Amino acid sequence: MTAYLDNAATTKVSESALKAAVTAMTENYGNPSSLHRMGLNAELAVTKARKDIALAMGADPERIFFTSGATEANNTILNGIAATYGRRKSTIVASSIEHPAVEEVLRELEKKGYKVKRIPPRSDGRINFAEFASAVDNDTFLATCMLVNNETGAVNPVDDIFAAVKNKNPDCITHTDAVQGFLKLPLKVSALSCDLMTVSGHKVHAPKGIGAMYVGRNIRLAPCFYGGGQEKGMRSGTEAVPLISAFGEAAAEQQRNIETAYKNALMLNSTLRKSLAPLDYITFNTDEKVSSPYIVNFSVKGIRSEIMLHFLESRNVYVSSGSACSKGKKSRVLSQMNMPDELADTALRVSFSKMSSWGEIEMLVSAIKEGYMTLQKTGR
Numbered sequence: 001m002t003a004y005l006d007n008a009a010t011t012k013v014s015e016s017a018l019k020a021a022v023t024a025m026t027e028n029y030g031n032p033s034s035l036h037r038m039g040l041n042a043e044l045a046v047t048k049a050r051k052d053i054a055l056a057m058g059a060d061p062e063r064i065f066f067t068s069g070a071t072e073a074n075n076t077i078l079n080g081i082a083a084t085y086g087r088r089k090s091t092i093v094a095s096s097i098e099h100p101a102v103e104e105v106l107r108e109l110e111k112k113g114y115k116v117k118r119i120p121p122r123s124d125g126r127i128n129f130a131e132f133a134s135a136v137d138n139d140t141f142l143a144t145c146m147l148v149n150n151e152t153g154a155v156n157p158v159d160d161i162f163a164a165v166k167n168k169n170p171d172c173i174t175h176t177d178a179v180q181g182f183l184k185l186p187l188k189v190s191a192l193s194c195d196l197m198t199v200s201g202h203k204v205h206a207p208k209g210i211g212a213m214y215v216g217r218n219i220r221l222a223p224c225f226y227g228g229g230q231e232k233g234m235r236s237g238t239e240a241v242p243l244i245s246a247f248g249e250a251a252a253e254q255q256r257n258i259e260t261a262y263k264n265a266l267m268l269n270s271t272l273r274k275s276l277a278p279l280d281y282i283t284f285n286t287d288e289k290v291s292s293p294y295i296v297n298f299s300v301k302g303i304r305s306e307i308m309l310h311f312l313e314s315r316n317v318y319v320s321s322g323s324a325c326s327k328g329k330k331s332r333v334l335s336q337m338n339m340p341d342e343l344a345d346t347a348l349r350v351s352f353s354k355m356s357s358w359g360e361i362e363m364l365v366s367a368i369k370e371g372y373m374t375l376q377k378t379g380r
């Protein structure tokens with residue numbers, strides 16, 4: 001048996017999403033722009049998927065645009081908003097714990113002369129709404145704050161943050177990277193006061209290479225790509241119908257079972273915490289009260305993350321050291337939380353999906369115990 005507990009990095013494609021992709025490749029393979037029936041059928045599949053994604057965001061389907069993933073959506077949004085709203089104003093306020101798909105774009109914008117004010121998290125891993133809003137002034141054209149941190153699972157109070165931002169400066173555009181909260185926590189763009197939202201397919205049992213952005217009705221966004229004018233000119237290029245259909249199917253399926261999956265994640269999370277809590281070499285890096293039940297981050301005393309990760313791998317248990325994207329680099333997120341090096345260097349991220357099971361937790365706990373004993377003896 002395999003314990004795949006790295007679902008914040010990516011998930012297994014669900015049966016129904018796979019089927020939808022295969023149908024779009026082998027039967028419904030027309031180009032949505034073609035004027036004949038085959039084209040229309042492909043367009044209908046895209047329209048259906050758009051509705052399913054919109055429903056999961058509590059948004060109007062007309063305002064959902066498909067992209068190649070959350071990285072492209074974040075790039076389009078940040079660069080596009082800077083191009084339209086950043087002409088007369090120059091400041092962006094952001095959390096200091098954004099995913100590289102936001103942080104690296106902000107660094108590029110800084111090189112172009114924009115000012116970025118970064119708000120660090122409190123020691124619990126969350127951004128404080130009052131601290132965030134206090135950085136917003138009349139020169140701020142964009143505020144961006146992720147919903148769930150991909151390394152720690154900490155859930156930011158994005159509703160309070162953006163309400164406070166709008167209160168201070170009603171013209172400030174708000175964006176949330178909701179990748180790790182989408183189809184896991186209840187989500188509604190209006191409840192979050194957000195003008196823009198980013199989501200990704202492969203974190204929710206759709207294939208890699210598909211994502212979407214919500215762009216509020218009154219928001220003017222300069223596109224990244226120009227061409228055939230697909231996606232209302234917001235993202236030119238022939239629509240990836242197989243990926244879009246699979247994404248829509250995965251979203252519809254997950255939306256139907258969101259509460260059951262949430263309860264399952266809560267149960268797995270608390271089982272894992274209860275099993276590890278008695279071990280004096282384990283430290284939890286986030287409190288379960290402030291984090292998504294889908295992610296647990298903890299440190300194993302004295303054993304570097306990569307060493308333990310590979311030991312667990314040898315026992316068929318797959319977890320992550322920090323985020324999958326940071327590939328062994330020191331975690332920016334944990335250092336922003338002022339975590340001591342001995343905890344940051346030994347941190348592991350365990351992440352669940354609706355497919356995760358109790359047996360996988362058992363495998364993980366016994367492999368951690370064995371790994372700690374073995375690696376301690378061998379001097380790592």
Ligand code: PLP
Pocket residue numbers: 008009068069070071072099101146148149150177179180199200201202209210211325
């Ligand atoms: N934002 C967050 C919070 C993520 O966790 C990820 C994926 O790791 C991304 C953005 C990038 O998404 P994609 O792989 O769809 O480009």
